[in-house]
Amino acid sequence: MRVALLSDIHGNLEALEAVCRDLKRQEVDEVICLGDIVGYGPNPGECLDLVRANQWPSLQGNHDEAACKNVSLDDYSPLARAGMEFARACLSSEQKKWLRSLPLTQESHGAHLVHSSLNEPEAWNYITDPLLAELCIMEQKLPVCFHGHTHVACVWERADDSLKFNDQVHTRKLRPDRIYLINVGSVGQPRDRNHHSCYLIWQPDERRITFRRVEYDVETTQKKIMDAGLPAALATRLALGK
C-alpha cells in the first residue's frame, strides 16, 4: 500500500502536473491532499479542479479558508493577502462551496492528517520549534501525524526522553515505539531552499516514509504570476525555494 500525501499546492499547476506524472511512475494506490490548494499561485481554479477530478480526499488549509469564506485577511503578509484576493476573484461560487466543505482533520491508515497542527487546527498554528511540535504531539492519539503549512519537509520524533528534529530525511522506517509528526513539504511553493516540488509517500504496512522531490517548469509558473499581476516576489521566491 502506497499513499501519497500532498500539501500546499498553492495554485501552481506546473508543479502539480509534474507531481501527477511522478505519482504514476511511483505507482501510488491513493493520494490525499493536506490543504492549501489555492493561494499565492496563478492557477487556483485549475489546481482545485484537478484535485477534484482525481477525487483525492482533501483537507482545508488557511489559504483555502481565506478564498472561500469572508474572513479578515488583515493578519496575513502582503504576499499571502495578494494571493488570497486573487484566488477569491478567480474561483466560482461552486468551487468555493467545495472548499468550504473540506474538513480540518482526518484519520487515514492509522495516522492523523491536518494542514497546520492538531493543537487548535482552526488557529492555523505554524510548527516551527520544539514547543509547538510538543503541543501538536500532545493531541496525538495515533503514533503518526502528517501535516504541511510551513512548506518545510521535516520529521519530529518523540521518544520517552527526547524530541528529535530532522529536515534531511529521504526515506525512513518509522519505529513502533516512537511518536512522529511529519511535515510532507510543499508541492507548489517549497521553502527549504530546494525549489523542486515536494511530497511524501507513506507505506503504512511497512511503516516507511519516502520524500519525493520533483523538478518542474518554474519559469512558466513565474511568467504566469507576472502576467496575472501578482507580486513579482511570488515569482522570485519559487526559484529560490523560500
Ligand code: ZN
Ligand atoms: Zn501553505
